[in-house]
Amino acid sequence: MSKTGYAAPAKPDAVEFSDVRIALVATRWNVEVVDALLAGARACLKDWGVPADSIGEFRAPGAYELPLAAATLLRSETGYWDGVVALGAVIRGDTPHFDFVAGECARGLMDVQLATGKPVGFGVLTVNTPAQAVERAGPGEGNKGYECAQAVLEMIRLAREANAGAEGDAE
Ligand SMILES: Nc1c(NC[C@H](O)[C@H](O)[C@H](O)CO)[nH]c(=O)[nH]c1=O
Numbered sequence: 001m002s003k004t005g006y007a008a009p010a011k012p013d014a015v016e017f018s019d020v021r022i023a024l025v026a027t028r029w030n031v032e033v034v035d036a037l038l039a040g041a042r043a044c045l046k047d048w049g050v051p052a053d054s055i056g057e058f059r060a061p062g063a064y065e066l067p068l069a070a071a072t073l074l075r076s077e078t079g080y081w082d083g084v085v086a087l088g089a090v091i092r093g094d095t096p097h098f099d100f101v102a103g104e105c106a107r108g109l110m111d112v113q114l115a116t117g118k119p120v121g122f123g124v125l126t127v128n129t130p131a132q133a134v135e136r137a138g139p140g141e142g143n144k145g146y147e148c149a150q151a152v153l154e155m156i157r158l159a160r161e162a163n164a165g166a167e168g169d170a171e
């Protein structure tokens, strides 16, 4: 059990996510930390068998723009992307701006996933100091980008299980 009491999900077999397409969208603020989150998310997608050519990578200016970025990616007519991993780092400054940026980012990403029915991972650090951000973007366990990508894939798994159950009931 990790220090936060989080019990990791069962690892997939080689093909469970071979047909999944995931969009990564990362901000340009605090870019060294955000790029470390991006590396963590990519490591997770690789561990879980998402093909490299099924992963898209996009940039948004800041965390405030992530909800529109996610909505743009998921509302395309083609339905191409199965989920979005939203990555950013909001570091508290001297004014209330932090609260608005972080709060609206979180609320907006939640609205997008509920409106589209597709998972949008909240991989946005909301921290008081740069050191706290670095602690959550290191290699291995505890990288919030890895955890966020894993959550998106697990929600895709859940949807598939739910649909399979519904189809079974319909037979
Ligand atoms: N201070 C941080 C920001 N601020 C910028 C906003 O996200 C937004 O891009 C701007 O207000 C224009 O709309 N963004 C972060 O991602 N992280 C920060 O620490």
Ligand SMILES: CC(=O)[C@@H](O)COP(=O)(O)O
Residues within 6 Å of the ligand: 090, 091, 092, 093, 094, 095, 096, 097, 098, 099, 101
């Ligand atoms: C999260 C922010 O917008 C913050 O970094 C801006 O810093 P400040 O509140 O000192 O303007």
